[in-house]
Amino acid sequence: MRISVIGCGYLGAVHAAAMADLGHDVVGVDTDADKVAKLTAGEAPFFEPGLEELLGEGVRSGRLRFTTDIADAADAEVHFVAVGTPQLPGADGADLRFVDGAFDALAGVAAPGSLLVGKSTVPVGTAAELVARLRKAGSTALLAWNPEFLREGFAVADTLAPDRLVYGVDDERATELLDRVYADILERGTPRIVTDFATAELVKTAANAFLATKISFINAMAEIAEATGADVTTLADAIGHDARIGRRFLNAGIGFGGGCLPKDIRAFAARAEELGRAESVAFLRQVDAINLRRRERAVDVAIELLGGSVFERRIAVLGLTFKPDSDDTRDSPALDVAARLHGLGARVRATDPYGIDNARLRHPQLDYVASAREALRDADLALLVTEWREYRDLEPAAVAELMAVPRIVDARNVLDPSAWRAAGFAYRGLGRS
Ligand code: UGA
Numbered sequence: 001m002r003i004s005v006i007g008c009g010y011l012g013a014v015h016a017a018a019m020a021d022l023g024h025d026v027v028g029v030d031t032d033a034d035k036v037a038k039l040t041a042g043e044a045p046f047f048e049p050g051l052e053e054l055l056g057e058g059v060r061s062g063r064l065r066f067t068t069d070i071a072d073a074a075d076a077e078v079h080f081v082a083v084g085t086p087q088l089p090g091a092d093g094a095d096l097r098f099v100d101g102a103f104d105a106l107a108g109v110a111a112p113g114s115l116l117v118g119k120s121t122v123p124v125g126t127a128a129e130l131v132a133r134l135r136k137a138g139s140t141a142l143l144a145w146n147p148e149f150l151r152e153g154f155a156v157a158d159t160l161a162p163d164r165l166v167y168g169v170d171d172e173r174a175t176e177l178l179d180r181v182y183a184d185i186l187e188r189g190t191p192r193i194v195t196d197f198a199t200a201e202l203v204k205t206a207a208n209a210f211l212a213t214k215i216s217f218i219n220a221m222a223e224i225a226e227a228t229g230a231d232v233t234t235l236a237d238a239i240g241h242d243a244r245i246g247r248r249f250l251n252a253g254i255g256f257g258g259g260c261l262p263k264d265i266r267a268f269a270a271r272a273e274e275l276g277r278a279e280s281v282a283f284l285r286q287v288d289a290i291n292l293r294r295r296e297r298a299v300d301v302a303i304e305l306l307g308g309s310v311f312e313r314r315i316a317v318l319g320l321t322f323k324p325d326s327d328d329t330r331d332s333p334a335l336d337v338a339a340r341l342h343g344l345g346a347r348v349r350a351t352d353p354y355g356i357d358n359a360r361l362r363h364p365q366l367d368y369v370a371s372a373r374e375a376l377r378d379a380d381l382a383l384l385v386t387e388w389r390e391y392r393d394l395e396p397a398a399v400a401e402l403m404a405v406p407r408i409v410d411a412r413n414v415l416d417p418s419a420w421r422a423a424g425f426a427y428r429g430l431g432r433s
Helices: 010-021 033-040 051-061 097-109 126-136 155-160 172-181 183-187 197-228 232-240 261-274 283-305 333-343 356-362 372-376 396-402 417-422
Strands: 002-006 025-029 064-067 078-081 115-118 142-145 165-169 192-195 314-318 347-351 381-384 407-410 426-429
Touching: 002 010, 002 097, 010 025, 010 051, 010 064, 010 078, 010 155, 033 051, 033 064, 051 064, 051 155, 078 097, 078 172, 097 115, 097 126, 115 126, 115 172, 126 142, 126 197, 142 172, 142 197, 165 172, 165 197, 172 183, 192 197, 197 232, 197 261, 197 283, 261 283, 283 333, 283 381, 283 407, 283 426, 314 333, 314 372, 333 347, 333 356, 347 356, 347 372, 372 396, 396 417, 407 417, 417 426
Parallel strands: 002 025, 002 078, 025 064, 078 115, 115 142, 165 192, 314 347, 314 381, 381 407, 407 426
Antiparallel strands: 142 165
8 A cells, every 4th residue: 555654753753663564665754854864875764673683674665655745645545644743832732733734734735535643642632633633624635533552662563463452433435445555454353442432542641641640550559668668679569479460560669751641641541531430540649649759869879878968979870761672861860860860960871872972961970981891990889770681781899890889779669679689789679578
């Protein structure tokens, strides 16, 4: 099929490459000329495992191209909109200006009977408003909402082998077109849920709200564990054996960040208020508050380990991205902790395998070094804040050799406390006795 993807960020670039991999003829559209130039050369504009290979194959096959001109998308049968919906400046709601802009532009170029598919995460009610907007602009194109559940770091696999497909539609022709787009994926027995716009929009919002709640639940237990001497990791293992609860997304630490969960729960709470249902999701305010308290807690533990102050102390911060296998530092708890320590007068040396460039744009005041070795040399304290494999695999004895004094805060609870203590470390996890 002929497909266009509007917006080539983390979501759109992966979606475009995946659609070409499924055999479709794809044009990706983005207003950022540098990004388009990179993508055209088969280069990923951000770090995502497996993406560059997929892009390269797509571009070489001739089935994948990129442009800044939306008119180049005019002959597509299906247009996917994958632009960002960031948090509004100074408010909790979602900023829909890129979504509105993309649909306005498509209204001018999309062929009659073609299908416009929203993939961006939007407040419930947006699709219905967009239909009205399209009709007002004289477009007869069909609309569908087809939320995306990909995780950064696993984006390629999640797009090519999703655990479900959700279509929000108001016309059977939309379902038929989406079934053709996803034919290969559906053939493998992937569950497909066909529903109305509002439900499809809410499925995405609810999924992210649930995941955020699960993480904040275990972090709330970490707070109780800290007050009682209990161990939150053992607690998570034990409750996780109950299949109704499950162990995944029960890792306590410095909490969630990134371009999705934090802004999505805030936008959900803001939308619920508009709907007169603020109390229904009032708990999300608590979820957010618990999450943000974890960053303070990590700083407090660092202060405790250093005997009451971090001022002028040398601190190695291992990790800057919001999670491993990504270069994304948006709302990153790791970067936030590094900046807070710097703000308290600590001599922070921070490192990350892929996140330094993005971190520097947000916090140019920090001292960034290329390797864990450099960060750890002569440090008074190490903080593991993003659980990259290479930091999980660090040898306690070798780290102790590098540091001035062997002290470590394992803010993701991924190290073996007994191994680190055996090597002479003052070890502290979060929510661990
Ligand atoms: C999240 C959802 O997981 C995806 O399903 C969704 O498609 C995506 O948002 C989106 O809306 O686009 P992502 O932001 O890539 O994906 O990250 P997650 O894997 O959900 O992790 C989010 C944060 O939670 C990270 O900072 C991670 O370190 C933290 N986390 C995760 C924990 O603190 N504990 C856990 O047990 C799991």
